């Protein structure tokens with residue numbers, strides 16, 4: 502049996518060990534209370550998590566290291582005199598026994614706390630809140646998305662040691678960036694070291710889950726007095742399996758397993774696509790290259806000057822070293838599966854469509870749009886600017902104002918919240934900083950039309966399909982009362 506006294510005696514002779522012991526006792530004591538509290542009394546909160554599962558355990562481990570270090574130093578010092586030598590041997594035996602027993606106890610505690618720590622560090626709260634200002638935009642919109650139940654690490658790290666190390670190294674570099682305050686604002690996108698998306702998304706989405714047709718009803722409001730509502734309705738052809746091969750035709754054809762679709766762009770955003778290659782399983786290759794006066798339409802310095810006289814094939818070869826190659830996967834279209842930063846018109850339309858903002862208020866769409874899209878230097882400035890809605894209304898539409906004053910006051914906080922969700926002046930995130938790559942071209946991305954815009958042609962001069970019906974059947978376009986909607990019984 503071990504005796505605790507010699508251990509304590511030895512511990513007491515070293516200041517370093519005493520410090521270690523104090524650290525361990527305090528940290529473990531406080532942590533046990535905090536964890537019990539978190540488990541049984543108050544709700545989990547990311548800040549408590551950081552203290553309970555990162556800070557205190559770190560402190561305890563540090564203390565545990567200090568104790569033997571201090572003891573060793575004392576023993577080494579005392580080994581020089583003969584009496585000390587005897588004491589050392591006796592004590593060393595006891596100390597060894599005690600440390601073994603304590604280690605067993607510690608092992609149990611640490612296994613539990615450690616397990617919860619890892620669990621916690623993989624949670625969305627940890628990622629979203631620890632680097633609060635940096636991640637807050639991504640975290641805020643993520644919480645509102647369909648994937649709010651999916652942990653950040655499921656998409657950004659995923660299983661497998663290789664990706665884990667890669668992401669931890671990357672995380673360390675990013676943490677350094679945050680501490681040194683030299684990270685990029687806004688955080689750059691696309692993310693270059695993500696795992697191939699098939700593995701990430703495929704874990705939950707089977708091929709069957711994204712085939713067939715989807716009717717999509719988009720409700721729009723115009724910026725006129727009546728906030729006129731119109732509908733655009735498309736039946737999206739997500740994919741039909743082919744009879745013989747079971748491969749999908751339609752929108753999800755790009756990801757079929759029996760081919761590889763690669764594309765080359767002149768920019769990191771993968772916006773200016775100049776070359777697309779389709780490699781079939783049997784080795785057959787189809788190539789489309791950018792046509793016409795590339796240097797103008799691309800606006801890229803690498804391709805200007807002497808290259809502009811060359812044919813498109815020569816051009817892409819000549820500047821191959823500047824081009825960025827990419828194997829197309831899910832996130833080339835689904836770049837916003839969870840960090841959904843809506844454009845201002847869509848964000849407003851949604852609020853009008855679900856009645857959060859009353860579309861009966863004349864001119865509300867137009868004025869709201871004007872106020873939320875104004876440029877503000879800070880959040881406070883934005884909140885104050887938007888609060889001027891009633892005054893602005895009075896200025897513009899004096900005759901209608903009196904009856905609406907109250908309703909307008911109610912709209913102010915709704916617009917303020919909307920702005921706070923999507924715009925982050927301190928991170929240089931404005932409306933449309935992170936546009937979705939799904940759909941028709943806008944001022945911010947050509948989306949599908951990076952390739953389907955008619956500029957990329959194959960050797961026979963045939964362009965990548967531009968046919969409306971390849972992607973969808975248009976059931977209504979900007980119609981106020983589309984017949985199809987009545988047929989669907991949606992109104």
Ligand code: HEC
Nearest residue numbers: 625628629636639648651652653656690691692832836840
């Ligand atoms: C469903 C998968 C998924 C989840 C869950 C997810 N992300 Fe992302 N994230 C993405 C994709 C996809 C991109 C964009 C990749 C691209 O375009 O290359 C991205 C991009 C980012 C970026 C770069 C800036 C941007 O918006 O493009 C940051 C920062 C980020 N995510 C943080 C987080 C944090 C923090 C969480 C958890 C709160 C999280 N992500 C959860 C898929 C996910």
Ligand code: HEC
Nearest residue numbers: 647648651655656698701702703704705706831832835838
């Ligand atoms: C851990 C599981 C999981 C992972 C990983 C995951 N998803 Fe999802 N996804 C879901 C669930 C569950 C839903 C349905 C949510 C709902 O209907 O509320 C969904 C819905 C969707 C939707 C339809 C709703 C929408 O937001 O448009 C799309 C598109 C989608 N996921 C794409 C992706 C892509 C792309 C990836 C990879 C970057 C991915 N998902 C990764 C579980 C996952």
Ligand code: HEC
Nearest residue numbers: 750751752754764777834939940949951952965966971972
């Ligand atoms: C990187 C280039 C690229 C991007 C981006 C891209 N496509 Fe394609 N797409 C192709 C190529 C190449 C083909 C095959 C050539 C063809 O069908 O003309 C194709 C074919 C298709 C087809 C026909 C598939 C079939 O069954 O034959 C559809 C539908 C389609 N794309 C829809 C879309 C949609 C919708 C988007 C955006 C969400 C998109 N594509 C984005 C390159 C691209």
Ligand code: HEC
Nearest residue numbers: 699702703706710711715737752755756830831834835939
């Ligand atoms: C060429 C572009 C493109 C690629 C690549 C692509 N998708 Fe899609 N996907 C779309 C479009 C467009 C939609 C319909 C979006 C909408 O409803 O607005 C869609 C819809 C979906 C949906 C929702 C289906 C539903 O029920 O509404 C899921 C899930 C999905 N995709 C998963 C994936 C996964 C997983 C991958 C990669 C294996 C992938 N997609 C690759 C364009 C693409």
Ligand code: HEC
Nearest residue numbers: 717719733735939940941949953966967968969972975978
């Ligand atoms: C490369 C594929 C592709 C082609 C080609 C294409 N579209 Fe689309 N279209 C889309 C996608 C993707 C959406 C987005 C659906 C969504 O998520 O709202 C869309 C949306 C629409 C909408 C609804 C827009 C809204 O405001 O709500 C209309 C209308 C439309 N397309 C008409 C057309 C017409 C007309 C053509 C032919 C001249 C065409 N599209 C060609 C892919 C395509």
